[in-house]
Amino acid sequence: MKSQDIRNKFLEFFENKEHLIVPSAPMVLKNDPTLMFVNSGMAPFKEYFLGNSEPKNNRIADSQKCLRVSGKHNDLEEVGYDTYHHTLFEMLGNWSFGDYFKKEAIAWAWELLTEVFGIDKDILYVTVFEGSNDADNLKMDTEAYDIWKQYISEDRILKGNKKDNFWEMGEQGPCGPCSEIHVDIRSAEEKAKVDGKTLVNMDHPQVVEIWNLVFMQYNRKANGSLEALPSKHIDTGMGFERLCMVLQGVQSNYDTDVFTPIIREIETITNTDYGKDEKVDIAIRVISDHVRAVAFSIADGQLPSNTGAGYVIRRILRRAIRYGFTFLNTKEPFIYRLVDVLSKKMGEAFPELKAQKQLVENVIKEEEASFLRTLEQGLILLDGIVKNTKGDTVSGEKAFELYDTYGFPIDLTALILSEKGLKLDHEGFEKHLEIQKNRSRKASEMSTDDWTVLIDDTEQEFIGYDFLEANVKITRYRKVTSKKDGEMYQLVFNLTPFYAEGGGQVGDKGYLQDAHGDVIYILDTKKENNVIIHFAKNLPKNLNEVFKAVVDDKQRYRTECNHTATHLLHQALREVLGDHVEQKGSAVHSKYLRFDFSHFSKLTDEELRDVENFVNARIEGKLDLEEHRNVPMEQAIENGAMALFGEKYGDTVRTIKFGQSIELCGGTHVKNTSDIWHFKIRSESAVASGIRRIEAITNDAVKDYYSETNKAYFKIKGLLNNAQEPVKALKSLQEENTSLKKQVEALLRDKAKNLKGELKNEITKINGVQFLAKKIDLDASGIKDLCFDLGSQVDNLFLLFGCEAGGKAILSCYISKELVAAKDLNAGNIVRELGKYIQGGGGGQPFFATAGGKKPAGIEAALEASKSYIE
Template identity: 65%
Template sequence: MKSQDIRKAYLQFFESKGHTIVPSAPIVLKDDPTLMFNNSGMAQFKEFFLGNGTPKSPRITDTQKCLRVSGKHNDLEDVGFDTYHHTMFEMLGNWSFGDYFKKEALPWAWEFLTEVLKLDKDRLYVSVFEGSKEDNVPFDQEAWDIWKQFVPEDRIILGNKKDNFWEMGDQGPCGPCSEIHIDLRTDAERTAVSGRSLVNADHPQVVEIWNNVFMEFNRKADGSLEKLPAQHVDTGMGFERLCMAMQNVTSNYDTDVFTPLIAKVEEITGLKYTSNEVKNISEEQNKTNIAIRVIVDHVRAVAFAIADGQLPSNTGAGYVIRRILRRAIRYGFTFLDTKEPFINKLVAVLANQMGEFFPEIKSQQQLVTNVIREEEASFLRTLEQGIQLLENVMVNTSGKEVSGEKAFELYDTFGFPIDLTALILRERGFSLDEAGFETELQKQKARSRAASEVSTEDWNVLIEGNVETFVGYDQTENEAKITRIRKVDSKKDGILYQIVLDNTPFYPEGGGQVGDKGTLVSANETIDIIDTKKENNLILHFAKQLPENVNAVFTAKVNTDLRSASSKNHSATHLMHLALRTILGTHVEQKGSLVNPTYLRFDFSHFSKVSDEELRQVEDFVNTRIAAQLPLIERRSIPIQQALDEGAMALFGEKYGDNVRAIKFGESMELCGGIHVNNTADIWQFKIVSEGAVAAGIRRIEAITGDAVKDFYTNQENTLAEIKETLKNPQDILKSVVSLQDDNAKLKKQIEQLLKEKIDGLSASLVSEFTDVNGINFLVKQVDLSMSSTKDLTQAIGTSKPNSFVVLASIEDGLPNIHCYIAKELVAEKGLNAGNVIRELGKHIDGNGGGQPFFASGKGKNTNGIAAVLENAINFVK
């Protein structure tokens, strides 16, 4: 049974049981600050489990893209080495929100596996929770009794808290679970060793394929459990593992989920992958297999993340995506000998495979390909640079062990993988101080943990059962009562309090727009609200202190100056999006935005730099619509399909409900939940301040509106006036500036010629000052030149004589610099090294430096140390 048919069969089966099929949520989460990525099928439904929202149906089924590479659930380092862990995987799910429970969920699971898919019942084992005295949760007798109707008791296994109590994190919804495992070994292997003993033992052919989680509890901050308002079912089935079972193979990578990707890698590299059925392969072939598994797994995770709007970057979720891709690149570089970008070529295969169920990978195929290709090229350059740096480290290492500190510097500063460092060192006869590297790595992790450490207390609920109402589209001020509060302590922000109101005018951060600020005012006090965010369908108001009387009636007041400025920028963003699509082409799509009171930032897909003329056209397009005084046409709750049919733009990577809010200014119509001006005239003016590249095929524009544009033009006028005054008020300012530039260019040429003559003169005179020290032509001197000229002089003198050893020092802008040239024959025959010389002599001037064995430079802070530099240089050649 092909993977696409298995997916369809699952969804159709649960549709027949009264479930509504819903699409996968984006793999990158934008409205849950507690999770970086969607790491499980239930993540998009958290608000329903917590009772903070109502689902469209009490029974839902889906296939969810999941990514487990950070936080509690992190499988990254296992990927490639075994045959069943993945970064991105599909989780087939069926969900009950306060509807059915164990007596329906377990029989349906058995029916689907054994009657629809016709899996061999004798290969299946089930597990139930044995209970926990620590949590005061009893043995799951009900699940045991249900399973006894279908499964012999010797294939029902008691599972402990680790294996059979599912928790998404340290806090939140959780509950006992009942898993289904399958034994895919041969009949002979099954006869020799019982599958029962291999369940949950990390055996590659005895694997969990279905997990029925019974959400009954909420884990509190103190570790205790409290009952959820209702009982839910959270079912997850590993799609890739199910395909393995259905296609009669013993590795996920031998299924048609991965074989087309593997075939493409084989075609590109000329290497062969051996299936899991082939035994006794060579060590070399095993390395090839691991590398190919890493690549075909990782390209899925990276491609879907980019398609959902998360570009590789140096921070946050973007850093994780970049790290996954770089892991794939280095496995190809090291074990498949791929020195040119090639992973991007797998995107077409992936789009063809999965485009039917996940249309975003098809529609974003070109962008994903471009971004991955550019990332590959960039990291391959980094690897080349890292190899060169590692060569220098080896040359400058006394002995044959490279310090962990140096290896960590390559890893941390330059992104050079530690396993590649170790491999190259071994090939060159060096060893690595692995303990020293691990020490440095743990120090960094400790710093990172300390910086991001957060402790969150449980909610203190003041008003039970209240459903929060957002009134901010119509009001910026209203009466409100506090319904719940909690304290959050983080290293980054200190102690903050999160406050939930029964109704609020405060807009929570979302859709690129920052959250509102303002105040809560009671009869006796005023509390500053410094930010507003949304989590699990709750609007959280952040404050540095709590009111003395949390039960008082408050007036919730939004800072209207800040909101007004943000709304101008947000509405201008919509107009600019339309302008870019009109002027550059309909291939332009929003790929990220930031809207705050100061400026707007807009990332979009486009293949080349936007020319100055095109930017002027975009400005004119937007300002024409501002001048046209277009009114806001807002529709709060219309069916999403109707909005799309009417021309509204939806953004990839955003999660929309069945009913949406549409914002329209003239021809511009987008799905948007943000705050906007009532009329484009309120924006006053729009001005682009910068345009540049973010990634391959992604450009970024920053722009300003309203008072910020006034300030911009005022500053421009003031600057122009100062320039005019400095130039003695010429009639034609531009002509005067051009004349200055011409004069400056002529003077630069004259200075360069004078410096050359000075260096030539010094070089000629200094040649006579060489002295013979043990057969080495030795010269050390302080000169009155700039740093760059001293460098040129050092090289010129050094090459003028054989067997030369030259050290020159100078002072520029009050800071000392030193340079060392050593003839290549001395480097080869005597083992002298200019980099080592500079590092040692640099200590006298409180500085450092480095370079090649034959030439190196350094800078310092202590000019008084130059004398010691000149005095000690001779020690290297005595």
């Protein structure tokens, strides 16, 4: 059975069981600060389990893309070395939100596996929670045990501990016992030797868990205690790749048709054979797995970067690149070429992959080329470390510096050192790595108290589109403590005019005022699992009062100007550059806006001018806002609204229209484009291959910009003696300056020529080396020319010249190449040490280097100290 058919059969089965089939949510989470990526099938439904929202249906099924590469769920380092762990995997799941429970979940799982998919009952084992004697003091899940007895013999029902059979969302939140279904696909001979039940949950590659049925019935509180949930839920997750392995009769996930087309393409491109060499096999498995994770992440809107989720994606891709570099001998980008195969294989089930194929290829190719350059540079640096290593062991500190500063992989360092007959101080490296991790961990440490509920009401209304102030009640609050912000309080109101950060728009600020006029300030507003949360440094004195909630109208207005401008900018870019332009991200603040979009080249000055003029024409056109709320998604798309990849939309959406610009948007906007006043582009740059970024300003920021520009203009004009035509006067000055520079250069050349003769006579011989150390009156460029002139005429020459420029000291060291080789001298190392005399530093090549410092008085001491290198 092909993988596509397996996925479809699963979804059809649960559709017939009255489940709503929903598409996979984007892997990058926007409104959940506790998770960087969707790491399980239940993550997109957290708001339903927490009771913050009502689901579209009490029964749902899907195939969810999941990424496990950070935090508690991190399978990255195991990927490639075994046959069943992955960074990205599909989780087939069925969900019940307060509807059916254990009886139905178990019955349907058994029916699907044994009757629909035809898996032999004799190769299946199930586990149930055995209970715990710890603080929770939980009893065994006898209910699940008794249900399982109806389907499978008791000797195949195994009791599991808390680690394996009690599932928790995190340190806090919904949780409960679970039943896992394991499959034993070993040969008959192997089964005869070892009983399969002894291998369950023992990381055996052919005795693996394929489905986990979680019975959510508790809530874990901040103090660690458990309380019963008001409604019981079902959360199941089945590993799609493992199911394919079982149904396709192979011994490895990588032998299924989920991976074989990618593996064949890797073999073709790299001229290797899978299945002949274990190291090559591991590399191919790593690459075939990692390209899926990276491609889906980019398609969902997460580009590789140096921070956060983007850093994780970059790390995954770089792991794939270095395995190819080390074991498949790939020195040119090639992973991007696998995206075409992946798109053909999975594009039907995940259309975002087809739609974003070109972008994904461009970004991966650019990242590959960049990291291969890093590897090349790292090899040069490692070579230098090896040359300066005394003994047979390279220090862990040096290896860590190479890893931390230059991104050079530690396992590649160890491999190269072993080839050179050297050892790596692994313990020293791990020590420095742990110091860095602890530093990062401490910086991000945060503790969150349980919610204190004042009003038992989960309904919350956002009224901020129409009102900037309202009378509100606090329904719940909690304290959050972090190293970054200290103690903060999170407040939830029954209704709120505060817009929560989302869609690129910053969250509102403002204040909360009680009946006595006392005020606490709202410093930020965010959304977590569909709840709008307000951040404050303090709590009101009487939490049970009615408060006046007031949004900072100036910040909101400026933010609205910038947000509306992003819509007009999007339209302008598509008009000027073409329909291939798509929004790839935005940041809307009160002071500026940032807009990322797909485009293949830098915008010309003319294109930028056209874009700016297009937006300002719409501002001058005084276009009214046409807003429509609760529009069915299909109708909004039919009406021409643009949906963004990577965003999660509900059944009904809000559309924003200004003239011909119509988009799906939950943000706040001006009532008329004339409110924006003016739009000005400040910069245009590259973010990644095929992604450009525009930063711009509107309204008051533009007024400030023109005011500062005007001041600068009159200042320049004053320096030009109030010339009537300052541009012409400035051009004349430039021409005069160029002419004078040429004269000065000619004079300096003559000076250097005369100086060369004098200096040649001052050279003395010390230990067979022609030596001269002297302070001279030339600029750095003239000194360099002088050094090489003297070097071409005098053999075995060691020069050190010092000079002053702009109150700073400069040292220049020249050493003949024959001396560098014969006496192991290095100009770069020498100026670095002598730079201490002038309170500075420098470096360069072994035969010529310079150092700069802030202490000209130290030049003479440096010149004197230079003799020690040859005496």
